[in-house]
Amino acid sequence: MSTQKLGDEIRRQADGVRFSRRPETAHVECHRILQDDKDYVKKITKNRTTLVVRNISMTCDELRRRIVPSKKLHPLRFGVAHARIVYESYEFIEDELRSSYHPQNVFCYSVDRKANENFNNxxxxxxxxxxxxxxxxxRFNIDSSGHFMNHAYYECLKLLADKPGWGYLLLMQNYDVxxxxxxxxxxxxxxxxxxxxVHIRPCEAGRWNHSFKWDARSLxxxxxERLATPAQLNGSLTFARGAVHASLSRAAVHWMVKIVDLTVLLDQLNIKAHGIDEVLIPTLQVSEIFDMPGRFTAECVKGGHINGFITRIELWGGNKMCQSKKFRHAVCIYGIEDFxxxxxHPKIIANKAGMPVVNQLLRSDGATYEEISKDL
Structure with a gap:
């Protein structure tokens, strides 16, 4: 689709996509922030808004009223599946569902075991x-080192593999926008x-247990096994690591769920180390012998190179682009300054918006769609 046609399509949809402004953010002039009015942004940041947790109705009628656009949406060429691990800030999660809602899209939530009863409900x-x-x-007990992260994703992949209509799947976390x-x-x-x-980079030796066997038969x-060649059955993984986030083709998800069984592999990767969740998808992506659909060559990672990706934008500690200057686990927590x-930004997902106010403003009242489309 051309840039002009894409902009026209977004504008046609604007009247059917309306986001409810919270009273706490109703005073914020989104267009001035979008236009990078630095004086205005500085004024807003001096008195940051805190969203009040509300007792909202969870009846199906009310949920549909808040989430489903009032007008019929134009069809997509294919739906997008969202596999998101969640644990808190329900209203943020609902806002995200509303912003990506389309009848052709499908959404899977894997709830962390630490989530409270109200959030689960x-x-x-x-x-x-x-x-x-x-x-x-x-339910898995997921921690900041990534333990059981991929177990949780795999449960979503199993549910989504049989859902019709979608062509790509996004792996997401709680505070992704x-x-x-x-x-x-x-x-x-x-x-x-x-x-x-898939984001790919060489994998440090401490990210996997070298005493385990990593060939297909052992795993x-x-x-x-009749569907595999002798070379595949005897082949071993090519290790890599990268971001947890990824965009996977439907064929890749089908392969991961229907052709292979990742259970043993997931357990063997779940060692006492940091960042173990960053190994699974990049490793499958460059393990040429197993020929996962949508994979690419291992030559780059074997040469010590890093392959970037378009799925996620994140800023690490010290990056001057992080206008909020707030970091958690060395990752920028976006504020209104980054809006x-x-x-x-050309990427699909921003990680991470720990301030729900940013999400509220990104969702504003439909003006955001109009303003963004003018720049297309």
Whole structure:
């Protein structure tokens, strides 16, 4: 789709996508922040808004009223599946669902075991009220080192593999913000032409246990070994690491769920080390012998090179682009100061917006769609 046509399509949808402004943010003039009015942004940051937790209705009628656009949306070339691990800030999660909602899109939530009962009830209500929302039954104790992160994602992949209509799947975390509309997201993913979008870099030796066996037979990788060649059955993984976030083709997800069984591999990777969640997808992506759909060559990682990706934008400690100057685990926590440049960034997801106010402003009242589309 051309830039002009994409902008026209977004503008046509603007009247059907309206986000409810919270009283706490109603005074904020979104257009001035989008235009990078530095004096105005400085004024707003001097008196930062805190969102008050509300007792909101969770009936199906109310949920549909808040989430489903009032006008019929134009069809997508293909739907997008969202696999998101969540644990807190339900209203933020609902805002994210609303911003990406389309009948062709599907959404899976894997709830961390640490989440409280009220949060669990709210997430389960979404699955009850929307046919394109599912929630995994399994609960894992996920930590900042990444333990059980990929176990949780795998449960979502199993549920989403049989859902019809979607072409790509996004791996997401609790405080990720979609910074592209549903139409922009599909237009970007369509350009991949079936390739997976995975961040790849060499994997440090301490990220996996070298005493374990990593060949297909030892991992009991293939569900039906008759579908694998002798070379594949005897082949071993090529290790890499990268971001947890990724955009996976439907064919790749089908392979991960229906052709192979990742259970043993997940358990063997779940060692007492930091960042173990960053190994699974990059390793599968460059393990040429197993030929996962959408993979690419291992030559770059073997040469010590890093492959970037378009799925996620994140800023690490010391990066001057982080206008909020706030970091958690060395990752920028975006503030209202980052709103303008994030709205123009070419990537799909921003990680991480720990301040729900930013999400509220990104979702504003439809003006955001209009303003962004003018720049396309």
């Amino acid at each position: 709210h997430i389960n209500a979404l699955a009850k009220c929307f046919p394109n929302v599912v929630v995994t039954k399994a 979609m910074i592209k509309t549903v139409y922009e997201t599909v237009a970007i993913l369509e350009k991949l032409e079936g390739a997976n979008d 009991r990788l293939y569900r039906d 303008s440049w994030l709205s123009r």
